[in-house]
Amino acid sequence: MLQVLASAWALLLGMYLLMIGNGLQGTLLGLRGEIESFTTLEISVVMSAYFVGFLFASRLAPTLIRRVGHVRVFSALGSGISAILILYPILPEPWVWALARAAIGFCYCGVYITAESWLNAAASNENRGKALSLYMVVQMGGIITAQWLISLNDVSGFAIFIIPSILVSLSFAPALLSATQTTPEFTTTKPLKLKTLLAASPLACAGMFLLGSVFSAQFGMSAVYGTRAGLTEAEITWMVSLTYIAAMAAQYPIGWLSDRIDRRLLILGLSALGGGTALAAILLPPHLWFILMTAAVVGGTSNPLYALLIAYANDYLDREDMAGASAGLLFINGLGAIAGPLVVGWMMDVMGAQGFWTIIAVVMLALAAYAWWRMRVAPGKPIVGERTTFTPIPAAATPVAADVTERKVA
Known part of the structure; x- marks a missing residue:
């Protein structure tokens, strides 16, 4: 376990901060949508749009990584997440939020794929199970932490949207600074029919x-x-x-x-x-x-x-x-x-x-x-x-x- 932490602590810390940002925007939009008087249908479309973006990214992000590399994809998608989080309170319209949620779903999936490929390369056959377990705990821990941050802030204000944007921006520093000169070759397995x-x-x-x-x-x-x-x-x-x-x-x-x-x-x-x-x-x-x-x-x-x-x-x-x-x-x-x-x-x-x-x-x-x-x-x-x-x-x-x-x- 200590060996896994020593080799992947920066990536796991970055993922923890990323998951706080994701956990915040998931619950926060439901609460803020009610304050903005969105209908139930409008909120459900906004929430569903995240998974549309996520699904598309699972197919397209590997192509982007192979074309321009891990670091550029990681940085570009991270910037997109940070910007979208600030956009929500500026334009509280259902169709804007739906498009933003689809985009942020795409960005988050792409960032996950990039980070996970680094984790996969950093782990050996002997410690891959421990690395996966730590990764899962970090993901869940970030989402849980996010819920308590919501309870400490005013959902109707602007600051609560700035917090996840800041955390997401900070999350890329440890991962990018710890990246090696040659990031791993990216390969994906073609799914069965x-x-x-x-x-x-x-x-x-x-x-x-x-x-x-x-x-x-x-x-x-x-x-x-x-x-x-x-x-x-x-x-x-x-x-x-x-x-x-x-x-x-x-x-x-x-x-x-x-x-x-x-x-x-x-x-x-x-x-x-x-x-x-x-x-x-x-x-x-x-x-x-x-x-x-x-x-x-x-x-x-x-x-x-x-x-x-x-x-x-x-x-x-x-x-x-x-x-x-x-x-x-x-x-x-x-x-x-x-x-x-x-x-x-x-x-x-x-x-x-x-x-x-x-x-x-x-x-x-x-x-x-x-x-x-x-x-x-x-x-x-x-x-x-x-x-x-x-x-x-x-x-x-x-x-x-x-x-x-x-x-x-x-």
């Missing part, structure tokens, strides 16, 4: 699409739900923070368990637990303690399911196909992430704040039902080669993070 992925693991493909919508709803619409449910800013901060704290804490126990039992049974159980808790949040009185518990349970089940589905898909693939399959699954997840805020926004217009939990309950219970059905129709599906090992991977992963994961388990 969707037809091949579906044939190998229908459950992983369906699960990734459904989980994409759950993750994006949590990331983009939690603050909107909290406002509509009458929560204070401090209570919304607790709700979002608990989502990510539980996600981080649950990864390793669930990973340990997934290497010892039928993964489909675990997928079914986690989906049913998350969906059932969200359903209870609809039916029971909306007490604060139960809302916080629901956020923690949903976060602690949905985020580990992401890595669990990748591990499950890898059980039915040849080793040389695993990295390509992960990239394909991330693309499917991105499509679901685009749909999530739009569907949640529509449902909140129909039935109020509880529409947030309704969509999460329906999606996670649908995944549980599909996992049960797959266990019925294919009870003895043979594993290809040896059973793969669960490896934690962030829910907002890029193809490079997937490649780091596959190198670790290889």
Whole structure:
């Protein structure tokens, strides 16, 4: 662990500051959108636009890196993030925010890909697992820190938008100053055809699409739900923070368990637990303690399911196909992430704040039902080669993070 910190501390520090900026703008726009009297549909389009940009960058950023190099891409996209964060309060119009969110999603994905490729090159086969774990903890830690910064500032003011801009600007200094003269050669794995992925693991493909919508709803619409449910800013901060704290804490126990039992049974159980808790949040009185518990349970089940589905898909693939399959699954997840805020926004217009939990309950219970059905129709599906090992991977992963994961388990 100390060896990983010594070789990659600057990059991890930069990523921590970047994630504070991203976590701030995610929750902040939901709260500020309410103050600016945006409709639920307008806010949901703004939130969805981030994942459109993210999805495009996962395809285009590697081309940019190969053309002009890591350092230039890192610097250019970082400047774009800083400028966009200042733009939000200057032009509080839904269509401007939607375009800005798409652009900032593109920039963040490109920055992640650049940073992760450096991390991949800096790690060895012996410490790649530790590096990935530290990277995941840093990402979650940055998002959690961001929520508390929101609670200490005036959401209706201008300063709260300057803070993430400053942090993002500062985040590039340690990474760029620690970069070597020759940055690593950038390569990406071509994803498997969707037809091949579906044939190998229908459950992983369906699960990734459904989980994409759950993750994006949590990331983009939690603050909107909290406002509509009458929560204070401090209570919304607790709700979002608990989502990510539980996600981080649950990864390793669930990973340990997934290497010892039928993964489909675990997928079914986690989906049913998350969906059932969200359903209870609809039916029971909306007490604060139960809302916080629901956020923690949903976060602690949905985020580990992401890595669990990748591990499950890898059980039915040849080793040389695993990295390509992960990239394909991330693309499917991105499509679901685009749909999530739009569907949640529509449902909140129909039935109020509880529409947030309704969509999460329906999606996670649908995944549980599909996992049960797959266990019925294919009870003895043979594993290809040896059973793969669960490896934690962030829910907002890029193809490079997937490649780091596959190198670790290889």
